[in-house]
Amino acid sequence: MDLRYTADEIAFRDELRAFFRREIPAEIRRKVSEGRKLSREDIVTTQRVLHAHGLSVPNWPVEWGGKDWTPVQRYIFSEEIQAAAVPQPLSFNVNMVGPVIATFGNAAQKQRFLPPTANLDIWWAQGFSEPGAGSDLASLKTTARREGDEFVVNGQKTWTTLGQYADWIFCLVRTDPNARKKQEGISFLLIDMKTPGITVRPIITIDGGHEVNEVFFDEVKVPAENLVGELNKGWDYAKFLLSNERIGIARIGLTKERLARVKRLAQETPAGEGTVWDDPDFRRRLAWSEIELKALEITQMRVVAAQRTRAADKPDPSSSILKIKGSEIQQQATQLLMEVAGPYAMPRPDRDEDGANLPSVGPEWADAAAPLFFNYRKVSIYGGSNEIQRNIIAKAFLGL
Amino acid sequence: MDFDLTDEQRLLADSVNRFVSDRYGDFEKRKAYRAEAKGYAAANWSAMAEMGLLGLPLSEEQGGFGGGPVEALLVMEAIGRGLVVEPYLATVVLGLGLLRRAGGQEDLLAEVAAGGTTLAFAHQERQARHDLHDIATTARQDGDAWVLDGAKGVALHGDSADRLLVSARTAGGRRDRAGIGLFLLDPATPGVTRRGYATQDGLRAAEVVLEGARATLLAADALPLIELVADEAIAALCAEAVGAMETLRDLTVDYLKTRQQFGRPIGEFQALQHRAADMLVATEQARSMAMYAAMMVQGSDPAARATALSAAKALVGRLADQLGKDAIQLHGGIAMTEEYKAGHYFKRLTMLGVLFGDVDHHIRRVVAAGGLPD
Ligand SMILES: Cc1cc2nc3c(=O)[nH]c(=O)nc-3n(C[C@H](O)[C@H](O)[C@H](O)COP(=O)(O)OP(=O)(O)OC[C@H]3O[C@@H](n4cnc5c(N)ncnc54)[C@H](O)[C@@H]3O)c2cc1C
Numbered sequence: 066m067d068l069r070y071t072a073d074e075i076a077f078r079d080e081l082r083a084f085f086r087r088e089i090p091a092e093i094r095r096k097v098s099e100g101r102k103l104s105r106e107d108i109v110t111t112q113r114v115l116h117a118h119g120l121s122v123p124n125w126p127v128e129w130g131g132k133d134w135t136p137v138q139r140y141i142f143s144e145e146i147q148a149a150a151v152p153q154p155l156s157f158n159v160n161m162v163g164p165v166i167a168t169f170g171n172a173a174q175k176q177r178f179l180p181p182t183a184n185l186d187i188w189w190a191q192g193f194s195e196p197g198a199g200s201d202l203a204s205l206k207t208t209a210r211r212e213g214d215e216f217v218v219n220g221q222k223t224w225t226t227l228g229q230y231a232d233w234i235f236c237l238v239r240t241d242p243n244a245r246k247k248q249e250g251i252s253f254l255l256i257d258m259k260t261p262g263i264t265v266r267p268i269i270t271i272d273g274g275h276e277v278n279e280v281f282f283d284e285v286k287v288p289a290e291n292l293v294g295e296l297n298k299g300w301d302y303a304k305f306l307l308s309n310e311r312i313g314i315a316r317i318g319l320t321k322e323r324l325a326r327v328k329r330l331a332q333e334t335p336a337g338e339g340t341v342w343d344d345p346d347f348r349r350r351l352a353w354s355e356i357e358l359k360a361l362e363i364t365q366m367r368v369v370a371a372q373r374t375r376a377a378d379k380p381d382p383s384s385s386i387l388k389i390k391g392s393e394i395q396q397q398a399t400q401l402l403m404e405v406a407g408p409y410a411m412p413r414p415d416r417d418e419d420g421a422n423l424p425s426v427g428p429e430w431a432d433a434a435a436p437l438f439f440n441y442r443k444v445s446i447y448g449g450s451n452e453i454q455r456n457i458i459a460k461a462f463l464g465l
Numbered sequence: 466m467d468f469d470l471t472d473e474q475r476l477l478a479d480s481v482n483r484f485v486s487d488r489y490g491d492f493e494k495r496k497a498y499r500a501e502a503k504g505y506a507a508a509n510w511s512a513m514a515e516m517g518l519l520g521l522p523l524s525e526e527q528g529g530f531g532g533g534p535v536e537a538l539l540v541m542e543a544i545g546r547g548l549v550v551e552p553y554l555a556t557v558v559l560g561l562g563l564l565r566r567a568g569g570q571e572d573l574l575a576e577v578a579a580g581g582t583t584l585a586f587a588h589q590e591r592q593a594r595h596d597l598h599d600i601a602t603t604a605r606q607d608g609d610a611w612v613l614d615g616a617k618g619v620a621l622h623g624d625s626a627d628r629l630l631v632s633a634r635t636a637g638g639r640r641d642r643a644g645i646g647l648f649l650l651d652p653a654t655p656g657v658t659r660r661g662y663a664t665q666d667g668l669r670a671a672e673v674v675l676e677g678a679r680a681t682l683l684a685a686d687a688l689p690l691i692e693l694v695a696d697e698a699i700a701a702l703c704a705e706a707v708g709a710m711e712t713l714r715d716l717t718v719d720y721l722k723t724r725q726q727f728g729r730p731i732g733e734f735q736a737l738q739h740r741a742a743d744m745l746v747a748t749e750q751a752r753s754m755a756m757y758a759a760m761m762v763q764g765s766d767p768a769a770r771a772t773a774l775s776a777a778k779a780l781v782g783r784l785a786d787q788l789g790k791d792a793i794q795l796h797g798g799i800a801m802t803e804e805y806k807a808g809h810y811f812k813r814l815t816m817l818g819v820l821f822g823d824v825d826h827h828i829r830r831v832v833a834a835g836g837l838p839d
Contacts, residue, residue: 199797201726224798270801271808277801336594338640346825403815404823407594408619411664411816426662426672427591427618435665439812442793443801450797452736 085149097150100437112185147318157189169294190231192222209238228278253299255291272436315391382462385454392444406431481543489547503625504669514580534759545708552622560584562694567683585626587617595822604633623671624661647687648680666813700758713810769838775827
């Protein structure tokens with residue numbers, strides 16, 4: 066057992082570190098570090114820089130631009146990109162739809178979609194959740210009926226993250242309403258957002274941001290060639306897609322960076338005779354977060370190491386562990402930052418969509434602290450809520 | 466021991482509760498109130514004046530009801546239930562709390578009670594964080610008047626208040642307990658600059674810069690008075706938190722009963738039932754502590770009072786934080802939306818946790834006192 070990286074791994078890491086800091090604009094990295102909203106351009110710019118250097122889709126098959134990396138190298142990449150506060154390549158493209166098309170799509174679909182997906186020439190949205198189908202995703206009601214060489218889609222998706230920017234959306238749709246089990250009548254369909262009959266409506270979240278949407282489908286005609294894989298096998302592809310999220314889901318690198326920033330700001334923020342950092346209660350809580358994060362980091366490395374040997378069909382609680390603890394610690398980090406801001410967490414100066422045009426009331430970083438804390442309640446809800454993760458551990462792993 | 470309300474108190478509770486359900490029962494109205502010029506509804510304020518709520522703490526000779534901490538608790542709990550945006554805390558709890566005790570402003574008291582004048586307390590300074598005695602703003606005498614220089618922050622409803630109560634140093638160093646005066650200031654006075662803004666919970670506040678602003682001295686060596694009124698504000702905030710916690714809990718429980726997933730109401734999942742049960746436990750613990758706060762704020766020993774109020778703020782703060790987070794989590798995505806009520810309660814509870822000192826600040830004070838008073 067040795068928890069340290071080899072010399073080669075260290076060299077690999079250092080190269081990435083230097084690359085991220087050199088090639089990705091500092092202004093974009095600053096926004097990530099401060100938890101501010103990224104514009105569409107920020108995300109596109111970053112992904113194209115990565116793509117130009119062959120780093121946008123390392124997890125894909127090599128023939129489509131992927132890297133022949135070891136699990137440890139993949140892990141290092143995922144951690145370092147976060148620690149450098151670089152926006153990660155758009156997850157919907159890179160971790161979700163890309164691998165599904167690469168694995169289950171036909172040759173024409175791969176040719177057509179994979180290159181622009183890697184370079185973010187196509188922006189994808191994830192159309193899974195519906196108003197009545199959240200945790201119980203398989204109860205989804207959006208239908209696609211076959212008419213000639215088209216599917217006609219009707220229904221509603223919701224919580225569609227960054228759907229306002231999307232060129233395409235990958236959807237789970239019900240193609241066999243009479244299937245024996247609800248999971249069996251679902252297909253995986255790619256839909257051009259410009260198709261007539263699609264309406265996108267913003268949902269404003271409690272932090273005041275616009276990052277999610279409702280998407281309505283009214284007699285939307287989709288060419289049958291946009292079906293991925295087999296008809297009525299969409300649930301299998303969705304499960305494959307969700308299991309691909311494992312690496313990076315805990316966002317350890319990002320949280321590390323955020324906790325370091327909390328520490329720095331606590332040392333700068335006056336509180337009576339000294340600074341916030343002088344408060345032992347505060348320091349104790351920060352220390353606990355750091356300790357829990359360290360444990361999770363090692364857990365994550367164990368998961369990475371085990372990937373080399375794990376039998377594919379064996380139940381594995383690791384992604385649930387990473388999701389539960391990762392989300393909790395991310396939330397703690399946002400709360401600690403809000404606590405540093407103290408009374409200056411309260412002002413909410415008017416500002417435009419993605420930046421400050423009115424000067425901050427308190428220290429500049431402080432106005433973003435409470436909104437980030439509010440916004441991060443989402444991380445224990447989406448991607449399979451923490452309750453659902455505990456159910457998975459209890460049922461699938463512990464056999465309860 | 467007697468937890469029963471008097472007939473008058475019951476009447477008061479009924480009428481404030483009716484006011485809140487009439488005016489805030491439809492949550493959309495709150496948005497409209499916030500969009501008014503002052504960030505709250507002028508009509509609600511007049512109605513509160515007519516009900517006698519604005520003169521509640523004044524004596525009968527002063528044209529009030531002689532209401533004490535129990536009356537304040539009843540009103541603030543209702544305010545918490547409705548997430549009321551009118552400046553009750555700023556004007557009545559803080560403003561009148563200071564003004565009526567400082568004395569000598571009988572006409573102004575009457576104007577406030579009648580709803581014609583609002584008040585705000587501009588006390589906090591950036592470097593002080595939560596320490597009430599940390600005051601750098603200075604006051605120097607010039608003839609009959611005093612001239613103030615300094616900067617005050619996050620003065621609740623300070624943007625629209627007709628009069629500001631301002632603390633400033635007449636003597637001593639920044640962190641001395643002695644030498645802090647309390648002043649009355651017309652914000653239209655030359656040398657006063659206000660920057661108003663919304664707060665994260667949909668209320669309003671202001672930064673106030675004083676550059677040679679002329680003001681009237683209300684009380685010299687006013688720290689003991691300021692500490693007393695801050696403790697009253699803490700008692701009020703605890704009561705408001707209880708009202709908000711209870712409503713948010715009920716909202717969550719209703720949602721658990723109606724939201725269907727996996728072919729049943731999600732309230733049938735025991736994991737969620739236990740969390741909802743904990744929300745009830747938390748609300749009742751917080752309510753007990755708000756009552757304790759109301760009782761102890763009347764105490765004659767300032768040190769015991771301060772420790773007790775810190776204890777209340779610490780526990781209510783901790784419980785409100787957990788309950789707010791659980792309420793969002795148990796709802797799922799819906800509670801992340803601006804359109805739905807729950808998130809607004811969560812945000813208010815979060816900000817109540819910061820106002821007049823966060824959990825760390827208050828637990829530290831209880832620890833420094835060696836624990837609770839007898
Ligand atoms: C900010 C944000 C972005 C999102 N982005 C996307 C996106 O881009 N695309 C997309 O398709 N979806 C997206 N989602 C949707 C997300 O996946 C769902 O919110 C999630 O699946 C939970 O569903 P729900 O919100 O309907 O809550 P519900 O499923 O109604 O759950 C409500 C509560 O019940 C609990 N619960 C449910 N079932 C059980 C059970 N069996 N046992 C115990 N507890 C249970 C849940 O944990 C939760 O606490 C996003 C959500 C958010 C908040």
